Amino acid sequence: MPLDTYDKIMMLAKRRGFIYPSFEIYGGVAGFYDYGPLGSRLKLNIENLWRSFYILKDNCIEISTPTITLYEVLNASGHVDEFTDLTVDCKKCNQSYKVEDIINNISVDEAIKENKIKCPNCKTNLKDAYPINLMFSTKIGFGKVRDAFLRPETAQGIFIDFHLLYRYVREKLPFGVIQVGRGYRNEVSPRQGIIRLREFSMAEAEVFIDPENKTHPNFNKIKNLEIKLFDNIKEMKISVEKAVDKNVINNQALAYYMILTQEFLYSAGVDPEKFRFRKHSDNELAHYATECWDAELFSERFGWIECVGIADRSAYDLQSHIDSSGKDMYALRKYEEPKIVDVKKIIPKMNELGPLFKGNAGKIKSILENLEMEDSKKITINFDGKEVEIPNNCYEIVETKEKKIGDKFVPHVIEPSYGIDRILYCIIEHSFFEGKEKDEEYKILKLNPKIAPIKVGVLPLTNDDRLVSIACELDDNLRNAGIETYYDDGGSIGRRYARMDEVGTPFCITIDHDSIKDNSVTIRDRDTTKQIRKKIDELIPFLKEKIDN
RNA sequence: GCGGAUAUGAUCUAGUGGUUAUGAUAGUGGCUUCCCAAGCCACUUGCCCGGGUUCAAAUCCCGGUAUCCGCACCA
Structure with a gap:
């Protein structure tokens, strides 16, 4: 079989010190690659070019957070549940299965309970399905440990520092925060070399915006640039302004980061003919995203590869962390003039609550204080997973006037997320040319001087x-x-x-x-x-x- | 994860149940003093891992691992 472009590139990459398979002397492990002397240089140059777009052109701030991430963070973000496959072991022959693989169209719970599923290997009844998570898990400390994972994305590190960063930018929206680093996913079946890795490099930006004002301050500068869109049927090139006006792209902020992405990729040496944005159809949208565009780069062997995802994550992540940590992660939209408003407040009476709820009284007090006042006379709260009714002698409702300077709200997030390894591979492929020179195969990598190692x-x-x-x-x-x-x-x-x-x-x-x-x-x-x-x-x-x- | 194919120096490749395992490319040192992979000399690096069959295994069989293709899954 003749070598295709991918083979030739991986051969060149190994021979010349760009990319090596990791742990090769011990047999190698799928999904891990080393960057050699030229590869790590190239990667660094790409990352720094990316930084120049986000930090210099767009005025983002950069942070760096741990790759080991506490269980609670990824539980709140949904990763503990989302990144899971249900698995079952055969007690007789010890074979493990992904439940999805061995049942069709029947409810998992029912099927397992009713002993309907037999081990495909030895025909024993299977029971006790349990979820396995695709995140790499680890523990922090010894003895009294805390559960943790290697992060599957850098984004969560940014979200959970939101309140500090919001203060750092002196409480003004919009602002963008970037992070460049490694992410980890224990892929079921990594193939395609560097395109799907278990440990990979990503560059992510989380841009916090006011949901009622999804504009971008630099939009005017770029509105006439043409963007290359693909609607799953045909490709089109239209100005950014038109794309937003016609609601092809939902809002300015999203459109701005799409064009920034296009400019970055062109500048890094991507072939414009092998580039397009593809919109996620409704059924492929992640549960938190309201709109998502992938920047896809074409590769001879793999076809169109998603290299950048630009998603409108709405308020999903911040809201999740507010709910789960209790931390105030709101932004404030100030009024022109402060307003005087009537408020109803619940004042807990501790002399009643104390004897009634004993040790839990303190927690109940703070729940009551944060409760939205409704008109109903009965107050029930959700405590420790149970509905608890609070007798009306335990609190007082007072009506007062308060000065309000603005509305609190949870910012929305526009997230451009770049797979550096994928981009690096595509740049090499787009730069790769070969010909013959006196019967000798001649290979040239026409890398942009900016990123050449x-x-x-x-x-x-x-x-x-x-x-x-x-x-x-x-x-x-x-x-x-x-x-x-x-x-x-x-x-x-x-x-x-x-x-x-x-x-x-x-x-x-x-x-x-x-x-x-x-x-x-x-x-x-x-x-x-x-x-x-x-x-x-x-x-x-x-x-x-x-x-x- | 399932099915199929493959695995020989850094790269590509020949090879056969039996001496010291081909050849090329690349690399290193030297000669050449040279503008697009020139030549000459010398040198360096290898049979994926484990088990079995056998007097003898890189070669045959089994298992593992990795790579590629298809399916499934996913970003």
């Missing part, structure tokens, strides 16, 4: 000591100026160019015999192989400009 190859034409010493000094100077170089004096000049082309180095500087006389060198452009001559003194500003373009 090595910017400049420094090559003395011959091993003449005079050329070598000029080259070494130049190499040193370029590095001190912050330009990553690769010095190479081995083999023929053609071979050295080829080596640099294969790892995506955009420029090669050759020091030849004329350099000794007039301090000039040639700069070869990777994509055209054209050479120009420059004085060594002019080199650094010239290259810097080319690299930053």
Whole structure:
């Protein structure tokens, strides 16, 4: 079978130090890959380019939170329940099954209870189904431990710091918070190499906005840019403004981050012909999302791959953490003028509550105080999973006037979430070109200079000591100026160019015999192989400009 | 997770129940003094793991692991 693009890229990636299978000497484990010297550099450059879009262009703030995440956080977010598959073990032959795999269309509870399910292997009745979670679990501490997971997304770390961050930005919406880091999912069946990993890198932004004002301050700057949309039938290119006006995209904020994503991906070297946004249909929306667009990149082997998800998560996450932690995570929409409003308040009488509820009286007091006053005369609260009626001698209802300066509300969240590994793979694939040069297969990685791991190859034409010493000094100077170089004096000049082309180095500087006389060198452009001559003194500003373009 | 295929240096690959396991590419050192994978010399790295059959297994059988394809699941 002939090698396809994926095979060729993974071979090149391994040979040249981009990507290696992890733990290979012990047989390897599916879903884990190492980034080699060039791969980690490339990844870092992509992440930093991403940061420049979010921190510089969009004024987001960045935080960094633990990858080990407390059980309570992921329970509140729904991951403990959502990331679960029901499993059952055969008591006789010890085989484990995912329940979904062995029953069809009957209720799980019923089927298990009624002993309807037999082990496909040894035909014993199966019972006691239990859920297994797709998160990696761990424990914190020894002895008295707390349950935890490796985080399946970086987002929760941002949500649970909301109140602090809201204060940091001096209580103004909208604001965006980013986090770049690793996430972990114990995939059932990871394949597709680096496209589906069990430990992967993501870059996420959580942008908090007022649900009654889903605009974006920079929208005017980008409204005329054209965005590439796919509605599951055909592709279209329309201006961002039109997309929002026609309600193809629900709101400005969502549209703004979509175009920011498009610009980032183009800037990182994605082929515009192999890029589109696809809208999630209603039945594939996550339970918390009201609208979601995936940026998809095309890959020869895998087809369209979801590399970025941009979701309107509404108030789901913050509300969940408010409910479950009790922390105040509201934002305030201030009135022009403070208002005086009538409020009804419940004042608990502790001298009655105390004797009646003993140790629980304190908790009941705070529940009562936070209760929304209704008109009904009976007050029942939900305490410890039970409905508890509070006798009316235990509290007093007072009507007072209060000054209100605004409305409290739970901000909505627009979440652009980027799979860095997937993007990295697609960029390599989109940059990969090959041809034949005198019967020799020739491979070029046309990486954008901004993200190329090595910017400049420094090559003395011959091993003449005079050329070598000029080259070494130049190499040193370029590095001190912050330009990553690769010095190479081995083999023929053609071979050295080829080596640099294969790892995506955009420029090669050759020091030849004329350099000794007039301090000039040639700069070869990777994509055209054209050479120009420059004085060594002019080199650094010239290259810097080319690299930053 | 189910079914099928595959597994030989860093990469690709030949090979057979029986000496020291091919060849190429890449890499390293040297010669060559050279502008697009030139040549010459020398050198480095390998039969996925475990068990079985056998006098003898990289080769045959079983199990595991990984990779690829299909199904299922998922982002």
